[in-house]
């Protein structure tokens with residue numbers, strides 16, 4: 001299959017500039033992005049990074065100031081209004097605040113996108129019932145949205161988004177208003193829809209945890225630009241940019257652990273043969289055993305202060321922070337030899353502790 005055939009979305013050199021009274025805001029700057037059909041693609045960034053503006057370009061809810069938008073091999077800026085309406089039906093969206101109509105029942109909300117289409121009332125009802133079954137809410141058809149929990153409301157919004165048989169679903173912070181357990185159940189539902197319906201999902205979030213849970217690929221946005229992108233496993237284990245590293249360390253609790261540790265230890269507590277060290281293990285979790293094996297072999301003492309293990313795209317990734325005491329040069333050289341096998345280390349002593357060069 002050629003690369004063009006496999007892409008559901010292709011953004012070429014997209015820019016969006018807003019003009020507010022006397023000020024120009026460059027919300028998106030020269031972004032190129034390709035998303036493969038059937039992918040779950042995450043876009044992560046802090047508030048104001050330009051994520052929503054960028055994804056709204058995909059169905060021309062936001063017209064770009066410059067660049068080309070190609071969806072399902074159609075350059076959608078070239079389409080006639082009727083064709084654009086058809087193309088837009090293939091791209092649905094869900095939002096943080098669900099955007100349900102309060103005056104309509106759950107069934108009425110799901111049927112809404114089908115009003116004004118050629119399908120009969122009976123078919124419309126049946127389709128909505130099928131979709132409600134798919135999202136696990138059959139028994140709530142006659143209920144009004146105000147009686148539903150946040151998670152249930154989002155399920156209704158997902159059923160409604162599926163009513164037009166989309167090929168692409170854009171999720172704009174769809175789990176941001178939900179508690180962690182409900183977030184997980186919604187992400188599980190999205191993953192199931194991706195697998196069962198072949199739906200391409202573009203998911204915006206500011207939480208790496210969400211990316212880690214369901215995305216295959218991720219782009220990191222900052223100040224209107226994509227600053228890093230790649231497979232989730234690669235970006236998680238080898239972040240190239242500081243911002244990416246911040247997101248990764250927050251989601252793995254490493255950042256919190258470093259803060260906790262450095263608030264209780266001073267660099268003056270360290271002897272010359274001691275370092276505070278961060279270890280990252282990719283792949284086989286038993287690699288953690290390698291550290292203790294090496295420490296025995298090279299007579300180094302390893303005092304573990306924090307350890308965590310994660311699953312990313314089916315692979316185990318381990319994180320550990322420890323105080324290492326002994327002949328550190330020899331130990332470091334030995335550990336360094338394990339780098340090709342997915343063991344990485346970083347010395348945190350000077351980087352994080354108070355009075356960095358005071359030893």
Ligand SMILES: Nc1ncnc2c1ncn2[C@@H]1O[C@H](COP(=O)(O)OP(=O)(O)OP(=O)(O)O)[C@@H](O)[C@H]1O
Nearest residue numbers: 018020025027045046047048049050051052053054
């Ligand atoms: N319609 C608009 N008019 C003027 N400025 C806008 C408009 N929409 C967005 N912006 C500005 O563009 C920049 C990017 O906003 P955008 O909403 O795309 O970011 P975001 O990463 O999605 O953040 P958030 O999660 O807070 O929505 C911000 O500075 C925002 O204030």
